[in-house]
Amino acid sequence: MKQILTVASKEFKDGLRNRWLVSITLIFAILSLGLTYFGSAASGTIGIASLSTTVASLASLAVFLIPLIALLVSYDSFVGEQESGTLLLLLTYPLSKTQLVLGKFIGQGSIIALATFLGFGSSALLLAFQPSHDEVLATFGLFIFSAILLGLSFTAIAYIISLSVSEKSKAAGFALITWFLFALAFDLALLAILVGIEDGLSQQGLTQIMLLNPTDIFRLVNLSGLDSSGVNGALAVAIKSGFSTMQLLISLITWVIAPLIIAIFIFKGKKL
């Protein structure tokens, strides 16, 4: 455990030194404050938008941004150290591969979690000036919690990429492809199936397929609680699908743990 914490605190320090924490927090804060305040501009008014509109637009923003940033922060964490020679060196230390993966995950995960909390939390602060505090807290709490899980999930996925290739540039390419597949292509494909094939997919079947994509689970968590007026696409069909928020969160947590375990297995079989 001591080894894990040593690695974690070094990774966290590295994240601070690279300005990752500051820049991600700023990006999240500016975008989310902007959406919260100007989100209703489309309807002709400027001012703090309603809770459901805000969370709906924040969620559709976060669903693209968070995976991208998590992949960006973590894609080189192993292949980068492999190129600079420190990975080989670390493996000659009394430090197991599992400890190294977990330590890095805790360190970099904390950076992403903290940035998400601070960045999107700023919107919560703005919304809190409205009446109905309790609702804001609950909805926003769920939003931030699931956003953190989404970030952690893609951090773990980035480790799989980082451990599977031997060049940094390749890892960057695969990270981008991964982002494209999960954040964009998956939904387009689903939509194509829904529209193109008559009776191809039941509502139940659709939701089950959506569990195969952490970004869709994140959407389901955050949008199923709201009135679906602001929601469109494949999602609108899937909403009110019968999965409880708890079930969705558990599947999102699975999307954090499973890639992490796979990454450890890949690491153990990796030739150096």
Added chain:
Amino acid sequence: MTTSLLSLNNVGKAYRQLTALKGINLTLQQGEVLGLFGHNGAGKTTMMKLILGVISPSQGEVKVMGMAPDSKAAWHTREKIGYLPENVSFYDQLTGLEVLTYFAKLKGFSKKHAIELLEQVGITHAMKRAVKTYSKGMRQRLGLAQAFIGKPKLLLLDEPTVGLDPIATAEFYQTVDQLKTQGSSVILCSHVLPGVERHIDRAMILSSGNMLAMGSLSELRSAANLPLKIVPHGIGNFVLNNAQLAQYLSDDKQTLYVPEREKIPVLKQLLALDSLKDITLETASLDQVYQYYLQDNASQPNTGAHS
């Protein structure tokens, strides 16, 4: 009987398409310094990785302090092994002290120990600066400090003097000698560098995964039977007119290449001359010994190991 710190018994490592190392036998005693020489791709790094337990041998047996280094049981021996990889570049954003503290903590040592080591390698003045501002020599010193964490019993150093200026190189060899007297064993992995011969007890020469030669330098020299270089001054054409000596004369008519066993008779003859003003003697350098074994190997392939 002294216990051997490290033993390799007919060790080989083969990858799918490539045999990186084969039939290596070696024992290393406490306090012994071994020089490991060979071209790039000769198998030096593979051998180090095997000793470090990062990879497992495909045949034979490696034992470090009595245990297979790639086994779980050898876990705690890792604290007693120092390693400096070739071309390592440390975390650029962190300061030298942060980097060294990180590695020290992973071996169970404190920040205080890290500061002491930075003093030892002489970069305390820069320890609060980010590593990205370091020169190549300073990075190498940081790497060495890393390898020295916890006074290791076994040190494996891959190209340790690359990037060091002559003074730092001398300091480095001093540290090696010091560690040796404290009972640490050292494996210096290097291209042949001037000055290394005074600090190693034995040398091993590797080429494409085979051990070409191993032994102390004088053993290697006599096995290679390399001639002694003698340059006499001020004796005019004496050598040229002496049939016995003329056979050793090189093309420049100045230098004699004399076999080791003829050394004393030839010297006696030369020293008897009144006109002799000066005489230069040069035994074969490590570099020449190294070249000899490499050429020897190239001219008769598949002969296996000498010794």
